[in-house]
Amino acid sequence: MSISLSNISKSYKKVKAVQDISFDVNPGELFGLIGPDGAGKTTIFRILTTLLIPDEGTAKVAGFDIVADYKAIRSSVGYMPGRFSLYQDLTVEENLSFFATIFGTTIEENYDLIEDIYVQIAPFKNRRAGKLSGGMKQKLALCCALIHKPKVLFLDEPTTGVDPVSRKEFWEMLKRLQKKGITILVSTPYMDEAALCDRIALIQNGAILDIDTPKAIVSKFPKTIYNVGANNMYKLIQSLQDYEHLYSVFPFGEFVHYTDQRESFEIAELKSYLEKAGLTDIHIEVAQANIEDAFMELAK
Amino acid sequence: MKRFIGFIKKEFYHIFRDRRSLFILFGMPIAQILLFGFAITNEINNVDIAILDHSKDATTEEIINKISASKYFTIKQIIVREADIETVFKKGKIKAVLNFEKDFSKNLIKEQKATIQIITDATDPNTANSITNYINAILQNYQQSKNKGIQIDYQIVPQTRMVYNPELKGVFMFVPGVMTIILMLVSAMMTSISITREKELGTMEILLVSPLKPFQVIIGKVVPYIFLSLVNATVIVLLSIFIFKMPVAGSLFLLGAESVLFIITSLALGILISTIAQTQQAAMMISLMGLMLPVILLSGFIFPIASMPIPLQIISNIIPAKWFIIIIKGIMLKGVGITYVWKETLILIGMTLFFIGISVKKYKIRLE
Structure with a gap:
């Protein structure tokens, strides 16, 4: 299992963010967390990226326990938070080389992995990240999350606030990354994107409604x-x-x-x-x- | 190591691309030192005074000439009635009135005693005090020159000598203080802001989910500011030497080393603030209120600690700036070496270790 959660619960003070969540993601799978805002998607991401400790339950990412082996996880996953979290006053190229450096690698070393994406933003490589369009920002953020060749990629609502054309391109990129053997966990509030995942988990109010392939979920629909x-x-x-x-x-x-x-x-x-x-x-x-x-x- | 250097490089980009922080870093020290050096001063120069001379004889004339010959006083007005004293003070220009009694010379010879009344405008008590002292000194001087050759049974002649700052220049007192404030502000405020900015913009989230260790992040934040603060300290010392002719009596190396120590103390405080504050605004407010005010009020920079009430004197001991001011005043003005300031140095080292200890303990490796 690339990612596995069992009975994870997490509360913020009195608000229950996620309750008793369990699911597994297979290696090389493109797995989607589908649900409206406030469903608990970001909390799940933060727990899996070792930023939060769950109140109950255990989880493993790339074979490491999220609490005990948090350091090992931090160097083997790529994480793209929901909010644009790059340095706005650094240029495209500086951002990318900064993230390459802190992961102990260089742009050249893993260039093949990001090439498809980077060529699209390369014309703007001397532009400050804060001055990029929404779609460009997300492509840059994806490059930064990929630069150290992570085994597992976490993308929290990567296409929110992005135009339809860029959204489509973004998903095509994810498909290509998946072919390179990277396990991807992606969340989205857009139901049309769900159909592009291998399997999806539908969540609402911190609980999972169903987990299956998009086709199976649709075929279970009882009515005409x-x-x-x-x-x-x-x-x-x-x-x-x-x-x-x-x-x-x-x-x-x-x-x-x-x-x-x-x-x-x-x-x-x-x-x-x-x-x-x-x-x-x-x-x-x-x-x-x-x-x-x-x-x-x-x-x- | 490469990661660490990459991180520091990024920090320098942030600093040099943000005009506001650049201004705080380099504009403020220069502005402050010039302001404090030129504008704020306890010295008196060309104070306007008025004379009310009821006797108008040779002695009073001699005294008046002596006073007007000094560079401290300018005689602006001669008044003739007691009632005018009030009027000239109310106009505000005249800061003091000298009132010679009737038959001044006659009394002096007949009774060996004559009176001059010195009336000062005490709306500014410090100036009033200085004026009285200066005039007293001039009168004493005059009296001594008169008494030359006359044998008096016994006499106490005080011989005052002001050491370390013989001209009583205010700027000598302010330079150490301003240097302390600036090092504190630049180091503590700028680091706390730069760490909280990462929290605010969400980049901390990514830094946490990376192989960078917490101490690498913190040291990486701190190193650029150690460097910049040292540049600042150098600028301040150079300005005070070349513009205000302030001597540096002690070793420059010791001064530098103590400054680095104090910079590290302030940086540790800044890190501590950033572990408490969640936003840049909060970090700035805590730095200004929590650091600037105590440094200005309780460090002995402006108000002498010895004349504070006992509770405040005790509180002043926990203010790192107090110890640093003692150290640099000693080095710059008195020229003392480490053997005289080792106690203060040890206190600063202790405080630094304490702050670093708490910050490391409070630094979060996760989001909550």
């Missing part, structure tokens, strides 16, 4: 989902909430995702109900369940 659209989104949601056979409804892009209580559901029946409610341009079709649906279902 319908995409419903109409001319007035607000009124549509209100009308659906008043519908007697409603199981769940929540907005999803330009549609709402609707599930029905009954096995035998007739699209026409719902359509006529909505028409009666005064909605026009009604559009109903079967949709593919996704991780967000699964999360909402589990979080119910």
